[in-house]
Amino acid sequence: MGFTGELWKSIEPTYAAILRHPFLRGLTDGSLPRESFKFYAVQDALYLREFARALSLAGARAPQDDWIIMFNEHAAGALKVERSLHESFFQDFGLTQEAVASTPLAPTNLAYTSYLLAVAYGSPFHEALAALLPCYWIYWEVGKELERAGSADPLYKRWIGTYASEEFGSVVRAVLSAADQVAAGLRPPEREAMRRHFVTTSRYEWMFWDMGLRRETWPSW
Numbered sequence: 001m002g003f004t005g006e007l008w009k010s011i012e013p014t015y016a017a018i019l020r021h022p023f024l025r026g027l028t029d030g031s032l033p034r035e036s037f038k039f040y041a042v043q044d045a046l047y048l049r050e051f052a053r054a055l056s057l058a059g060a061r062a063p064q065d066d067w068i069i070m071f072n073e074h075a076a077g078a079l080k081v082e083r084s085l086h087e088s089f090f091q092d093f094g095l096t097q098e099a100v101a102s103t104p105l106a107p108t109n110l111a112y113t114s115y116l117l118a119v120a121y122g123s124p125f126h127e128a129l130a131a132l133l134p135c136y137w138i139y140w141e142v143g144k145e146l147e148r149a150g151s152a153d154p155l156y157k158r159w160i161g162t163y164a165s166e167e168f169g170s171v172v173r174a175v176l177s178a179a180d181q182v183a184a185g186l187r188p189p190e191r192e193a194m195r196r197h198f199v200t201t202s203r204y205e206w207m208f209w210d211m212g213l214r215r216e217t218w219p220s221w
Contacts, residue, residue: 003183003191004176007130008137010195011202018138019145023209027156028149032213037156040212041089042100043109047208050113051135052078057120058128067178074171092155107218108211112204119197126182130194133179134202139163140172 008015018024023040026032052075059071090100105113119131143163151157162168183191210216 002180003194004133004137004179007133007179007195007198010199011134014199014202014206015138015141018142018206018209021206021209021213023213024142024146026213027153027160028146028151030151030153030156032156036213036215037159038089038093038095039215040209041093042095042103043106043208043212045090045100046103046105047109047113048078050117051132052076054113054116054120054128054132057117058125058132061125061128063125063182064178070174070178074175077171088158089155104218106211106216108204108207108216112201112208115200115204123193123197124190126186126190127193127197129175129179129182131197131201133175133198134205136172136175138202138205140169143168 023032023036026036055071055075055078059068059075062068062071090097116131120128123131140163143160143165146160147164151160179194183194186194
């Protein structure tokens, strides 16, 4: 692995903390409260809408035709394929799509998506790619790890299987390949900018699961 291997090394403590988090451990041992997973699923659906916007913005700046196609296809997939998974959860929870869409973004969700959109809109392609990469890569690694651990809960097992799948893995590998190709032509300061964004959004991934466990709300005064 090329530069992406260096990126992964830079988040090893963060990824270890992600695997230790009670939200993820609760998916395998069944201890995660249903209300926390419900909160997470709703917020994740809202996140994916903004993630799709960021993917489209990054795709518009991509230097290769294949990457323009890829990121726009991924943007569509974030809204179609993964939305179908969430909608199956929402049926289980008795939630309508309208109810989900009218839910405010939790503070961490708003901060994370605002960061992604700002980088995707105002930064070069290589920086946008690095900021988007953890959402792909960490979910794939987490999915594989949790699938090895197993889950007796059918709902949580369904979520795990989505991200552990070979289909999702092939998507992630394509993005990793693009990141390595891009980084190969960059100067050290540009690579360092990629690393900073990658580390930042990896931390947001931990914060997102923590937000879900706590069912984070805005302060009220």
